[in-house]
Amino acid sequence: MTLFLQQMLNGLLDGVYYLLIALGLSLIFSLGGIVNLAHGAFYALGAYLTIVISPYLGFSGAFVAAPVAVALLGVVIERLMFRRFYRSDPILSLLLTFGLAMVAEQALRWYFGAPPLSYSMPRELRGQIFIGDFVYSYYRTILLVVAAACVMAIWLLLNRTSFGRVVRAGVQNPDMVGALGISLQPYMTAVAALGIGLAGLAGVLLAPIYAIHPAMGQEIITPAFVVCVIGGLGSFWGVVAAAILVGLVKGFMVAIDYSAGSIAAIYFLMFVVLLVRPRGLFGERIQRFE
């Protein structure tokens, strides 16, 4: 396999790391209209919890416990904070979550210290997979499977269950849902917990391969937003497609030997998409935001 093809394939897989973050962001935005700038902080918390939990329950224990803990925190934050802002100007919730992100980052710095902490991949997950000349890490294939499973599970939840029907109706027309005698409140809480739990899961999954430091949330939130905007805020498959596209563009820049521009390229992509199609690739019309 030529290096060019290898880079494109790697890029294709690369985008998936943003997917779990972007999907949660998109979910919370489409139901509550909240742009959650603190989403990266939950990702960082997931990674830190992995360090805390692993000595007791191992990586597999952290894999289950950390996202659940983060999701429970999500419930608290939704009940105490997000709830007050569903009907107000989005700029207010933006300020709220912006502040929350800073508080969370400083709290991590205060509790765990500013220097990055070490966390190593469990031995049994180490190793590589070779496909011709192409080499890929065994761990990352697991990561891809988990991400794909999450995407499928969320799609099924939204499209094949009564829960999903109410959520989708709430996205389109919350007043009508209310008129039908359904309280959206518990659904809002569940969606926020789900979205935030996904960020926590991403934190667990990336802890073995990325540096763990208090500002790691900031690092990932910007590209995750880019993915959301390109895909169209609130669009499920849009986010999935955009994550893959962003990865491909990055891979392409490295493949043509211009790695210095690999990050700039994804912003350029967003720029072009917004110019040509301000709703994003698959952005749907949402009555409330028209």
Place this chain on the structure above:
Amino acid sequence: MTDLIRPSRRGLIKGAGAATLAAGVGMPAISRAQADVIRIGHLTPRTGFLGPLGEYAVMAVDLAVEEINAAGGVMGRKIEALKEDSVNPQTASTKAERMIERDKVMAIVGEISSASCLTIAQVADRTKTLFINTGGNSDALRGKDCKKFMFHIESQNSMYVKTAGRSLMQQGLISGKKIYSLTADYAFGHDLTSVAKRFMTANKGELVADDLVPTDATDFSAYLLKIRNAKPDLVISNLAGNQITNFLKQYSEFGLTFPVAGFGFDTALAWAAGKDNFLGTWPVVWHHLIDTPKTKAFVAAFTKKYGKPPENQAWGDYMMMKVLAQSIAETKSTDSIKLMEHWEKGAKFDLLKTREGYFRASDHQMMHEMYTVTAMAPAQVKNQWDIFTSSAAVPGANESLEIIATTPEEASCKFPT
């Protein structure tokens, strides 16, 4: 609002919460002082991607001040450090100005970012106040951008490259070998790479590729595939900050086996990579395993106070506070010009290493020993801190300390008069 006149309990709690928050976020830690103390300004990045190293610097300054004052201060006066987050080059220069003009500090110590060093140095030169750089590496600061009132206890990039280079030459990894390098795409990385290229050209190494890595890139898989394809004899990291940790973790994840070395390094990043992922040969200005009584005492005191050993950035800031105190005592003065003359005349300082160091008059660079550290096999590692072995001091005991520094041809400093 009646709440303002007769605050409800709820309102009070809210208000108190908000005030605590505001205090935590907005107020720099400045304590007002009496006139008979010697005030020293400390500026270093405490947030952002250099923040982790800055935290070590701050811990070290606190320890140094505590030790100096416990021993009776300097000339009967206590030392007081005014510490702030330098944030970025613009803020660094504003804060330096305020420290000098309003708080009357006698000198400013600190920094990690070479760009901020430059803006602080401009203020220092204008106000004729000493600035001692403890963490900015770029050769340019000691060359074309050098300033009369700026001194450097941190080594320059050339010293790092020549120190690591010497060890790599001994391992036979430079001459006639294919070298692949990754470079952090900002001022520090570019400066380091140009020095590294000069070294490789001079020693017949063949640079087959040099990839620029954006500073906010966290994923190295694409670079790892390219490296694997190029089959180099040596992979060189000219990366910075968390990039190094990310690179090391993923290098071992992808199972690459080409030898790794770096020309820029901080111990904290190796600790963050952990014993299973740390590998290769790296240069350091100081590390916590140096076998001298003074280093052992410093490591013990730091570990006792903070529960973890100091990393190389802590050494720079700790050492400089000690050097300043010693120099004030020797010259019986806090005057910048007098101190500068004292240093330019070649005053010697115990830097916790085997040989004493001194500031080179021509560019104000501290001449001192450096070390290379080499990762230990994970099985030999006993704790999370002692994960490398050290070379002997570089240069060797019978060599001039200046042989690893820039020559006048490589970088010339003409102090603006």
